[in-house]
Amino acid sequence: MAKTRRPTLSSAPFRASLTVILALAVFIGIFWIINEYQTYQESIANIQQNYKELYQTRAREEANSVLDFIEQRRSQADLRIENELRVKVQSAYTIASHIYRMYREEKDMLQLRSMVAEILRPIRWDNGLGYYFAGRIEEDVIDLFANDPLLEGQSLCQLKDQTGKPVALNIVKMLKEKGAGIFRHKHMEDDSTSKCFPGITFVKYFQPFDWYIGAGISSAAMEKNLQEEILATVQDIQFGGDGHILCFRFDGTIISHQNKNFIGRSVTDLTDIEGKTYGQTLLKTGLENSSGGYVLYRSAKMYPDEGQQRLSFIKAYPEWNWILAADISMDAMAKAIHDETLTYTAISFKNVFIFIGLFAIAVLLLLSMTYYHSIKIKHGISLFTDFFRKAAHTQVKIQDTDLAFSEFEDLGRLANAMVDDRIEKERILHRDELRLDTLLQLGSMDEFDINDKYDFVLHRIVQITGSTRGYIALVNHAQTHTTLCSQVTIGLGQVGLSPDDDSINPRRLADSGLIGSCIRQQKVCIVNDGDKTNPDAYPYSQKIERRVDVPISNNNQVVLVAGVCNSSKDYDNSDVRQMTMLLEGMWLHVLKTCSEKEMANLERQIIAISEEERSKIGRDLHDDLGSHLSGVEILSKVLQQRLETHAPKEAGQLSTIRDLIREAIEKTRWLSRGLYPVHVIEHGLEAAIEELVAEIEQLYPVHCRLSFDRRAEPLASNIAPHVYYIIREALFNAARHGRPDTIRIIILRHDNRLSVTIIDDGQGIPEQGRKKGLGLHTMQYRAKAIGATLDIRPGDNNGTLVTLYGEVFS
Numbered sequence: 001m002a003k004t005r006r007p008t009l010s011s012a013p014f015r016a017s018l019t020v021i022l023a024l025a026v027f028i029g030i031f032w033i034i035n036e037y038q039t040y041q042e043s044i045a046n047i048q049q050n051y052k053e054l055y056q057t058r059a060r061e062e063a064n065s066v067l068d069f070i071e072q073r074r075s076q077a078d079l080r081i082e083n084e085l086r087v088k089v090q091s092a093y094t095i096a097s098h099i100y101r102m103y104r105e106e107k108d109m110l111q112l113r114s115m116v117a118e119i120l121r122p123i124r125w126d127n128g129l130g131y132y133f134a135g136r137i138e139e140d141v142i143d144l145f146a147n148d149p150l151l152e153g154q155s156l157c158q159l160k161d162q163t164g165k166p167v168a169l170n171i172v173k174m175l176k177e178k179g180a181g182i183f184r185h186k187h188m189e190d191d192s193t194s195k196c197f198p199g200i201t202f203v204k205y206f207q208p209f210d211w212y213i214g215a216g217i218s219s220a221a222m223e224k225n226l227q228e229e230i231l232a233t234v235q236d237i238q239f240g241g242d243g244h245i246l247c248f249r250f251d252g253t254i255i256s257h258q259n260k261n262f263i264g265r266s267v268t269d270l271t272d273i274e275g276k277t278y279g280q281t282l283l284k285t286g287l288e289n290s291s292g293g294y295v296l297y298r299s300a301k302m303y304p305d306e307g308q309q310r311l312s313f314i315k316a317y318p319e320w321n322w323i324l325a326a327d328i329s330m331d332a333m334a335k336a337i338h339d340e341t342l343t344y345t346a347i348s349f350k351n352v353f354i355f356i357g358l359f360a361i362a363v364l365l366l367l368s369m370t371y372y373h374s375i376k377i378k379h380g381i382s383l384f385t386d387f388f389r390k391a392a393h394t395q396v397k398i399q400d401t402d403l404a405f406s407e408f409e410d411l412g413r414l415a416n417a418m419v420d421d422r423i424e425k426e427r428i429l430h431r432d433e434l435r436l437d438t439l440l441q442l443g444s445m446d447e448f449d450i451n452d453k454y455d456f457v458l459h460r461i462v463q464i465t466g467s468t469r470g471y472i473a474l475v476n477h478a479q480t481h482t483t484l485c486s487q488v489t490i491g492l493g494q495v496g497l498s499p500d501d502d503s504i505n506p507r508r509l510a511d512s513g514l515i516g517s518c519i520r521q522q523k524v525c526i527v528n529d530g531d532k533t534n535p536d537a538y539p540y541s542q543k544i545e546r547r548v549d550v551p552i553s554n555n556n557q558v559v560l561v562a563g564v565c566n567s568s569k570d571y572d573n574s575d576v577r578q579m580t581m582l583l584e585g586m587w588l589h590v591l592k593t594c595s596e597k598e599m600a601n602l603e604r605q606i607i608a609i610s611e612e613e614r615s616k617i618g619r620d621l622h623d624d625l626g627s628h629l630s631g632v633e634i635l636s637k638v639l640q641q642r643l644e645t646h647a648p649k650e651a652g653q654l655s656t657i658r659d660l661i662r663e664a665i666e667k668t669r670w671l672s673r674g675l676y677p678v679h680v681i682e683h684g685l686e687a688a689i690e691e692l693v694a695e696i697e698q699l700y701p702v703h704c705r706l707s708f709d710r711r712a713e714p715l716a717s718n719i720a721p722h723v724y725y726i727i728r729e730a731l732f733n734a735a736r737h738g739r740p741d742t743i744r745i746i747i748l749r750h751d752n753r754l755s756v757t758i759i760d761d762g763q764g765i766p767e768q769g770r771k772k773g774l775g776l777h778t779m780q781y782r783a784k785a786i787g788a789t790l791d792i793r794p795g796d797n798n799g800t801l802v803t804l805y806g807e808v809f810s
Contacts, residue, residue, distance in 0.1 A: 019369065023362045044341070052311070055330055056294055059313035062239050063292065063326040067317060070230055074319075077226050078200075081217060082182055084125070085202035088215035089180070092120055092132055093204055100208045113209055117144040130217040133201075136210050137172055143211070171203055175212055180204035184219070227320060231256045243328040246312070250321040252283050272298045286314045286323030299329070428574070431464045435578055439585045450590065454486035455496040457586045458562065462488050464582075465548070465575045467564035471539045472583075473515045474560050481506040482515050482561070484539055513538025518549040519558050525549040528570040546571055550579045552587055559587065633661045685720045689745065692728055696743070700735040707746045715754070722782040723756065723804070726790065729775045730758045730802045738762025738800055754788065756804040764800045765792070 096116045103112055113134075120132040121144060131146035135156055145151040151158075157166055174181045183201045199219030203212050234256050237245045247256035252266040262270075270279030278297035285293040292315035299310050309330040316323045438460040445453055454472050462470040472486040483506045488495050497504050509516045513536040518525050528546045537544055548571040549563035562583050567575075636658045643651035686708045693704040715723060727745065734743055740762030748755040776792065783790035788806030795801045 019365065023365065051330060055311045055328055056313065058240060059243070059294070059311055059326040059328050060292065062237075062243065062245070062328075063313050063315050063324050066234060066237070066245055066324055066326070067315065069233070070317065070320075073226060073230055074223075077222065081200055081219075081222060082202070084130075085182070085200065085215045085217065088123075088125065088130065088132070089202045089204050089213055092116075092134075092213050092215065093206060095119055096206050096209065096211070096213060104208075109209065113143050113211070116209070120144060121146050121149075126217060126222070129221045130215060132213070132215055134206075134209075134211050134213045137175065137205075137212055138210055147216075171212060171214075175203060175205045183214075223320070235260075239326075240328045243326065246282075246325040246327055248283070248323055248325075250287060250316075250323065252279070255322075274298065282312060282314055282325055283323070286316045286325070289314070290316065290318075292316075295325075296330075431574075431578055434460060434464050435582055438582060442586060442589055446593070450593075451485060451496065453586065453589070455488070457582060458486045458488050459495055461562065461579055461582055462490060462564055464578050465564050465571070466567045466569065468566040469540060469542075470562065470564040471515075472560060472562045473512070473539070475519060475558050476506070477557070479519065479557065480509055482509060482512045482519070483507070484515075487539060507538075511538075514547070514549055514563060515539065515561050518551050518561050518563070522551060522553070522558060524551070524576050525563075526571050526576070540565060548575055548579070550576055550583065552580070552583045554587065554591075633658060636661060684714055685724060685747075688724055689727060689747075692724075692731065693745070696731050696735055702735050702740055702743055704731070704743045704745065707744070709747060709749045719786050722786050723754070726779050726782050726804055727756060727758065729779050733765060733775060734758065734760040734762060734800060734802075737765055740799060752807045754804070754806065756802075758800075758802040759795055760799040761795070761797065762799050764794050764798060 099116050099119075100112055103115070107115070113136075117134060120134070123146075124131055132144060133142070133146065134144040135142040137156075140155050140157065142152050142154055142156055156171070171183060174183060180203060183203055184199065199217070200222075201214050201216035203214040205211070206213050231247065234245050234247055235258075238258075244258040245256065246254070246258075246267075248254045248267040252268050254262050254265050254267050257263055267279040267283050268277055270277065270282070272278050276297075278295065281295050281297075285295055292313060295312045295314060297310055297312070299308050310327055311330050312325045312327045314323060314325045438457060442453060442457065445456070448456075458470050458472050462468070468490050470488045471484060473482045473484045475482050484497065484504060487497055509519060512519070514525075515538070526548045527544075530545055540547075544565050546567055547563060547565035549561060551558045552560050552562070560583065562579060564575075564579070636654060640651050640654045640658065643654060689706060689708070693706055696702065696704055714720070731743060731745070734740055738760050740760035743758065743760045746755075746757040746759075748757075779792075780790055783804060783806070786806070788804055791801075791803045791805075793801055
């Protein structure tokens, strides 16, 4: 049966409108073709054109004059900033040269760089907006960045401008070609608070340090000051009697207006005498017309000539996101038009009444014909309204038999396609959420075995791809053997491999089935029509309808292969993308875990080696230098006794020498104890700390209070020295930097748990010192070496609280 051709939605209103428009055209043509009306229109047009051209020219000239003034002031400001930066860099270059000449024989290069950096760091100019920065080119290290010290020590390649682009290559290239120069980059609107690379810099190469020395200043902040000066000038500009300049930003915020009450408000709030917002038109014209445009409106109550027509020439200044409007009154043109209108009012008045009557008849015809079609259209719209109301929560679709117009049929097909697309996007979103959740949970599984992590990731891959089975296999470095490390079967509830399973043993690549095939091809394998070309389906045992195998490479070598099979839908690139991102995230997690374990081992080795070297130096001081000084003291005593009879004066001088030798012996003994804690091992931790307390009180004006749990068993010889050195470093830091009156040391022991607390009432350690001090890093290493935790924080009442706690074994 042939389908009935329905009328189109566009043709129904057209038929009705055509009848009415033809009728109106006839009636309007009868009256408005009259010669008097044409003459009136031409006269008014001529008046408007002449006056309008005059006002447009004046408004455009005033706006262009303001823009020229802005460009002139910006050029002057840029030249001043460049000269100032050159002078600042030359001053810094002179300081570096002077420090290098004076101290290059006494200090190494690192100390010289540090001296220059600390001299330049506090120097600021232009109300704190200008600052210095410096760094090494060949080693790619930032040594000074006064505006953001956290960047010091990082790579220059990590330094970016406000647009996120790296600036390292441009600076290095410029220095190698010229040795010095000005460097600029684009900036954001509010980079005055940004801690990125400054907007305008002058950089010069200092060869003795292999340094680039630069002075920078935020171009946005300087331009902000310049903008405020220009706005103050624009505020007072007047022309043509009551003409003025209006300035606002691209977002509509008014920044200059003859009525200061409007500054800070949106330009879209400006209304004419009728209450209409002509400000929106001003903003739109400035944004869309790069060469400028004109806007006509009638003045509101804020102008003396209330209700008069005004003309504005609007032109954007995109460098600052400004829009300037030169506003002038069209009072003379309005008066001329008014006079001309009075002449033709009498002629037009009677025609208006006739036109109104005929127009009313035409409107009635139009409404009558439109009413019928509006009923049909309303029914179709109601169907779509109900559809969109239900489509957000259900999968309802529109039936073609319910629609009256062909356009509605097209919309119905599009709406049904939208429902299908929403269902597909929800499925993709669910897969992405599941993948992200997997990676997040993987990051918190530090205490789980690596095989458990493999099983967890593979189970999620099988869920995401809608598969029934999957595997993960590792590849050895020589690319000759594979090892199956995880296998999941949804129907059987199998997750992971049994220790007794033979498949966990390594296999040769040739015997690895699908795994080996994927490694040899080194690309993703997608099969959706049954795998008839590969008879060896290892590691699968059942029939395979569809499968996908994804290799993951590291340094151009395949490190693992993962695959899934028998999904209800064909596999595609979206499945490969999900699997690849999950597997790469898992592999990076595995590499990170291995690196952390290796780092911990290296730290323990470093501590052990340093302890051995300290002990060796301490023993040499005690056994060699100490014994040698003691022998010298004995010989001096014998010589003094002989001289007391024959040369009393020389004997007194020799007594002074003996005192100095005894002082050197005592200092050697204290130094050897600090390096080699033999007293800790021989006399115990408590006795060693009591001697340490006495040493602290002798060296610094501080009182120490020691509380020691004597009921506990002594600590092991491999643990006690670490605890001693941690306490020693904490006490010296508190006495040296905190300047306290009292330091409390509390040592408690319960079973295998050790707790050491050191509290002082001093000034505390600065935040920067807590993060970067070498001694504090060594304390952390020692705590890790004995399996304890070290915590350093400000005390409740000023001072510093150091806590060492954890399980240790005697």
